[in-house]
Amino acid sequence: MDKVFTSGNHCIAESAIRAGCRCYFGYPITPQNELGEYMAANMRKAGGVFLQSESETAAINMVIGAASTGTRVMTSSSSPGVSLKQEGLSFLAGFEFPAVIVNMMRGGPGLGNIAPAQGDYFQSTRGGGHGDYRTPVLAPASVQELADLTVKAFALADEYRTPILLLGDGMMGQMKEPVVFPEPITDLPEKPWALKGRGDGASRYQASLILDGLEMERHNWKLVRKYKEMAEKETLYELYMMDDADFVVVAYGTTARIAKGAIKRARKEGLKVGMVRPITLFPFPDKILQKVARQVKNFLVFEMSTGQMVEDVKLALDGLQTELSFHGRPGGVIPTPIEFSRVIHRYYRRM
Amino acid sequence: MELVNKWPKYYKQDVVTHYCPGCGHGIVHRIVAELLEEMDLGKQAYLVCPAGCAVLAYRYLDFDIIESAHGRGTAIATGAKRANPKLFVISYQGDGDLSAIGTAETIHSANRGENICVVFINNAVYGMTGGQMAPTSLIGQNTMTTPTGRNPEVDGYPLHITDVVAQFPGVTYAERVSVGTPAGIRKTKKAIRNAFQTQVDGLGYSIVEVLSPCPTNWKMDPVTSCKWIEEEMVKEYKPGLLTDKREERRKEKG
Numbered sequence: 001m002d003k004v005f006t007s008g009n010h011c012i013a014e015s016a017i018r019a020g021c022r023c024y025f026g027y028p029i030t031p032q033n034e035l036g037e038y039m040a041a042n043m044r045k046a047g048g049v050f051l052q053s054e055s056e057t058a059a060i061n062m063v064i065g066a067a068s069t070g071t072r073v074m075t076s077s078s079s080p081g082v083s084l085k086q087e088g089l090s091f092l093a094g095f096e097f098p099a100v101i102v103n104m105m106r107g108g109p110g111l112g113n114i115a116p117a118q119g120d121y122f123q124s125t126r127g128g129g130h131g132d133y134r135t136p137v138l139a140p141a142s143v144q145e146l147a148d149l150t151v152k153a154f155a156l157a158d159e160y161r162t163p164i165l166l167l168g169d170g171m172m173g174q175m176k177e178p179v180v181f182p183e184p185i186t187d188l189p190e191k192p193w194a195l196k197g198r199g200d201g202a203s204r205y206q207a208s209l210i211l212d213g214l215e216m217e218r219h220n221w222k223l224v225r226k227y228k229e230m231a232e233k234e235t236l237y238e239l240y241m242m243d244d245a246d247f248v249v250v251a252y253g254t255t256a257r258i259a260k261g262a263i264k265r266a267r268k269e270g271l272k273v274g275m276v277r278p279i280t281l282f283p284f285p286d287k288i289l290q291k292v293a294r295q296v297k298n299f300l301v302f303e304m305s306t307g308q309m310v311e312d313v314k315l316a317l318d319g320l321q322t323e324l325s326f327h328g329r330p331g332g333v334i335p336t337p338i339e340f341s342r343v344i345h346r347y348y349r350r351m
Numbered sequence: 352m353e354l355v356n357k358w359p360k361y362y363k364q365d366v367v368t369h370y371c372p373g374c375g376h377g378i379v380h381r382i383v384a385e386l387l388e389e390m391d392l393g394k395q396a397y398l399v400c401p402a403g404c405a406v407l408a409y410r411y412l413d414f415d416i417i418e419s420a421h422g423r424g425t426a427i428a429t430g431a432k433r434a435n436p437k438l439f440v441i442s443y444q445g446d447g448d449l450s451a452i453g454t455a456e457t458i459h460s461a462n463r464g465e466n467i468c469v470v471f472i473n474n475a476v477y478g479m480t481g482g483q484m485a486p487t488s489l490i491g492q493n494t495m496t497t498p499t500g501r502n503p504e505v506d507g508y509p510l511h512i513t514d515v516v517a518q519f520p521g522v523t524y525a526e527r528v529s530v531g532t533p534a535g536i537r538k539t540k541k542a543i544r545n546a547f548q549t550q551v552d553g554l555g556y557s558i559v560e561v562l563s564p565c566p567t568n569w570k571m572d573p574v575t576s577c578k579w580i581e582e583e584m585v586k587e588y589k590p591g592l593l594t595d596k597r598e599e600r601r602k603e604k605g
Binding site: 022049051053054059061062064065067068069071073087088195196197198199203204205206207 | 397399413414419420431432438458459
């Protein structure tokens, strides 16, 4: 398969269609408009449904409707729009419906701005909507990874019957890179739970309403078991220059790319710096951090926020003898590799 | 002798209703079940039940059902029908659901002319939450949140949402009926049959507004409730056909 040069937003849309997604519902919001536009141009050609909804709330509920029929379905948005989708995310989790939700984060709170940011980490990894649930989160760091993780997101959603968040930012959506698209998937998993009309069988209903407290409690623990299973089998991370590292950076998405540049600079100057890049933010790769902490005592978290993932790193390293530092650039400010390398130098010298 | 009054095929047997005495939901549920049987649509039926008293409709109705968050019925119906056009999709909604929190979804699914049927139960009050004011509450009506009667100066006016959407080119069939009398119940069945046939023929959006009693929250007995519909509610919400563009639509489709 040939390489093509494409933007992150287009890449997600094309990869979704190839992954068998046949319904897309969305509402325009910068910086992810190109995703919906690509769907408008290509989804119907692929025999699927593209619909520009009247709101983010409507879009996520259309997702619920389509998901209930067993169709692979996607919606995409950016921070303020994803806040509006939280009602539906909670219902998707309660119903145990598979769906893929893309968030190309921008600066916030409020309308914020349209520049890349990572301020929605808490909202993404803690559930976001009401009730006792989590949403598994995939955080790509290149256009190729956007393609691969889009396909993976649909597979995970179906396998575990859960909404999956694909979490990027304005940078991931807008930047162009060469990518090899996945081969189209035609063999989709059976979904015996889907509502297809009762036919000659028994009628079924799908509800998140569980009035009996004990039964609701059982449902909550069932979701937890699912997340635990995902933590065991599906946790993803990348180790970068970790073989001889005595100082480790933890960063995800766009920030991790910038950190790679910084680490290369630091390495040239003889600093033994490596990086753990979480690819799944929930489940969080805490085991690898604990393993790394046996050799490395100094951790530095980079984020394009005021410090959100750093709390998960802190939880992962709880009780271990480590030094944890944080450097963040919130609000849509994109740090540079030079800036990060200076920060690395500062903390490295303190070791 | 022929047995005329049979138990509807798509209405579960041996279930105890949770609806209050004199509630209109049971009547409309039965009409829906009867029509799905008569029109042979039960096998592909997909009903969205609302947040509200009818959220438990699946206890009684014996075909595929999904529940909706408050107000989102027609968005879910849109997603399901678009994803699988073979489904026969009904959104069953109340007045708070359809004309307050779900106004945007109602307006836009109607304006898109989604090929779905909406059964709209208007009882001028929030039922499940205990009798608060609905957008459809009458002027002067006492509710838990208008204890001295609905005053338009502070509470606004009764909202005629079905009349609003009936004007849209995308809305093929809209009718207002009531289940306060036996004659009204027969008209309700006829109207819902027309709405169902509209979807079967692929002619687009249909909505039937049913004026329906809520004795518990109206603090009336069932008989007085039915009288109140026929004497008071119909003054604000006049029953009748609001739009019928089926022939027009047929011609457009050729």
